[in-house]
Amino acid sequence: MSETWLWYGDYDRLEHVMPGNGAKPASRARADSPFRRYGHWSEVGPGDAVFSLSEHKAVDEQRFPGAWILNSRSAAAALMPQETQQLIWQRSGLMQQERGYVRLYLIRVVHLDPIEMIRLDSSGNPVSGTNPLSKSGSAQAAPGSLWPQDAAVRRVVRTAVRALYVLGLDVGEVEVALGMDGKTSVRAVHAMEDIQLRQASLQRFAGWLHTVRSQEYEEEKPPLLIGADPEFLLLRPDGKVASAARFLGESTGAAAGTDVLRVGRRLLYPVAELRPDPADNPNALAANVRLLLLRAAKRIGSDYSLRWAAGAMPARGIALGGHIHFSGVPLTSKLLHLLDSYTAFILAMVEDPSGRGRRPRYGAxxxxxLQPHGFEYRTLPSWLVSPAAAKGAFALSLLCAKEAWNLSYLPSMDERFIAAYYEGDRAELLGCLDGLAAEMAATESYGQYAAYIEPLLDAARKGAVWDESQDIRFKWRIPPLG
Structure with a gap:
C-alpha cells in the first residue's frame, strides 16, 4: 500500500498524510490534530508519494529511491524571477496578448485537479459567487473528477494546470485571464495560501493513491488500451490543400472523417482525421488505422494527383496531430512527464525539421x-507518415503506461532538453537518447515493444528524419481504389 508524505525541508520530519475525502475541515484544530503524523525520511518506501513543499530548499530525490516525487521544483519556482516564468509560459503557448475586456480567475490546483476556482475583479479581489467546479467527496476519486463542465471555464482550468506543470509544480494557485475571444493567458502563479484546503486535498490524493496502488485495484482494473485520432491532409499538385470535407463530409465523429479548423469566424474542415478502434498492442492498433485508411481511399477515390500528407506541418500554416488516447491506466503528472520524455522527445528527434513550426500552439x-474513457495525450505530431513511426509511437506510449511507476529518468524536466524540444534543436535533444534507451531496456515490458521502438532509436542516432513530402499511401500499402 502506497503512502503519501509531505516534505517541508527537514528530512528528519516528513508529514504522513492520512487518506480523507477531500472535505475542508471546519476548523484549524480539526485540521491539525487527528490527521497528522510525522516520520523520518527512511520510512518512505518505493511506491510512496512525496510532495516537496519547501520554497527554500530543493528536495534530494536520491533520498527516496523508487518513490514518486511531486512538486519537485517548488523551491526553484519560488525563487524564479517572474520574467523567467513568463518566458516559460510563452514558450509553452500559455501567455497570449490580452485584448479588451478579460475575466480573471484564481484556480487552486493539487495534482492535475482544480480544487477551488474564484472569480477576481480587476484589482485581484475575489468576486462573490458560486464555485463553477464539480463536487466529489470520494476519497478514491481520480484526477479530473472536479473539472467544470462549461467549455470556457475548462479552458481556464487547463491553462492553470499546465502553468504549474511546465514549472515542475503539482500544487499551487494560478491567476488566469479569459478574453472575450475565448483565449486564456496566465498572469501569475503562487504557493497555495489556504493551508486547510491544501491539506484536505492532499488527504483526498492520499486516498486515491491508496486505491490505485492496491492489489485489489491491480486485479480488478480494466485492461490497458490505447486509441488515436491521427490527422492527414489532401494536397493538390500546386501544394494547396484540398478540403477533406469534399470527400469525407463535415463529420467530426466518423471513424474516417474530418477535423474542424477555425479561420476567423469561419469553420473549415480541411483536415482528414481517423478514429480507429482502440487496441492493446502496436500491431493491432496499426491494423485498425490501415483499415480506416482503406475506407478513406474508397471515399476519396484513386486520384493520385492528390497527395496524402502527414507529419507535423506538411503544408505551411496547418499543424497536424497524432493524439494518443488511454484507458485502463491512472492519469498522473508523472505519466505525462514520461510521455513527454519517451514519446514526444524521441519522435521530435526523427520528425521533419518543419515540425518546429508546429510548436508551441500545438505540440506543447x-x-x-480528459475523456470519458480516460485521457488523451495531445502533444504528438501525426505519425501517419509510416507504419514504423506509428507503431513506434504506440509502443513508446504503451511502455510509459505499463512502466509508469518504475521509469525514473525524466529529461522533460531538464531545462536543457525542454528548450531543445521547443527550438527544434535535434543535436541537443539527442543528448538524452542514450539515457532514455537504457532506462527503457531495464524494464520488464521492454521485450514486448523493442521491435517497434529500436528502429526509431536507430533512426535518431543516424540523424534520419521522416519525409513529409511523401504520399503516406505507399508505405501504408493503400492501393488505388475506385
Missing part, C-alpha cells in the same frame, strides 16, 4: 485532455 509538452 504535457498537453492532455
Amino acid at each position: 509538452l504535457g498537453d492532455f485532455r
Whole structure:
C-alpha cells in the first residue's frame, strides 16, 4: 500500500498524510490534530508519494529511491524571477496578448485537479459567487473528477494546470485571464495560501493513491488500451490543400472523417482525421488505422494527383496531430512527464525539421485532455507518415503506461532538453537518447515493444528524419481504389 508524505525541508520530519475525502475541515484544530503524523525520511518506501513543499530548499530525490516525487521544483519556482516564468509560459503557448475586456480567475490546483476556482475583479479581489467546479467527496476519486463542465471555464482550468506543470509544480494557485475571444493567458502563479484546503486535498490524493496502488485495484482494473485520432491532409499538385470535407463530409465523429479548423469566424474542415478502434498492442492498433485508411481511399477515390500528407506541418500554416488516447491506466503528472520524455522527445528527434513550426500552439509538452474513457495525450505530431513511426509511437506510449511507476529518468524536466524540444534543436535533444534507451531496456515490458521502438532509436542516432513530402499511401500499402 502506497503512502503519501509531505516534505517541508527537514528530512528528519516528513508529514504522513492520512487518506480523507477531500472535505475542508471546519476548523484549524480539526485540521491539525487527528490527521497528522510525522516520520523520518527512511520510512518512505518505493511506491510512496512525496510532495516537496519547501520554497527554500530543493528536495534530494536520491533520498527516496523508487518513490514518486511531486512538486519537485517548488523551491526553484519560488525563487524564479517572474520574467523567467513568463518566458516559460510563452514558450509553452500559455501567455497570449490580452485584448479588451478579460475575466480573471484564481484556480487552486493539487495534482492535475482544480480544487477551488474564484472569480477576481480587476484589482485581484475575489468576486462573490458560486464555485463553477464539480463536487466529489470520494476519497478514491481520480484526477479530473472536479473539472467544470462549461467549455470556457475548462479552458481556464487547463491553462492553470499546465502553468504549474511546465514549472515542475503539482500544487499551487494560478491567476488566469479569459478574453472575450475565448483565449486564456496566465498572469501569475503562487504557493497555495489556504493551508486547510491544501491539506484536505492532499488527504483526498492520499486516498486515491491508496486505491490505485492496491492489489485489489491491480486485479480488478480494466485492461490497458490505447486509441488515436491521427490527422492527414489532401494536397493538390500546386501544394494547396484540398478540403477533406469534399470527400469525407463535415463529420467530426466518423471513424474516417474530418477535423474542424477555425479561420476567423469561419469553420473549415480541411483536415482528414481517423478514429480507429482502440487496441492493446502496436500491431493491432496499426491494423485498425490501415483499415480506416482503406475506407478513406474508397471515399476519396484513386486520384493520385492528390497527395496524402502527414507529419507535423506538411503544408505551411496547418499543424497536424497524432493524439494518443488511454484507458485502463491512472492519469498522473508523472505519466505525462514520461510521455513527454519517451514519446514526444524521441519522435521530435526523427520528425521533419518543419515540425518546429508546429510548436508551441500545438505540440506543447504535457498537453492532455480528459475523456470519458480516460485521457488523451495531445502533444504528438501525426505519425501517419509510416507504419514504423506509428507503431513506434504506440509502443513508446504503451511502455510509459505499463512502466509508469518504475521509469525514473525524466529529461522533460531538464531545462536543457525542454528548450531543445521547443527550438527544434535535434543535436541537443539527442543528448538524452542514450539515457532514455537504457532506462527503457531495464524494464520488464521492454521485450514486448523493442521491435517497434529500436528502429526509431536507430533512426535518431543516424540523424534520419521522416519525409513529409511523401504520399503516406505507399508505405501504408493503400492501393488505388475506385
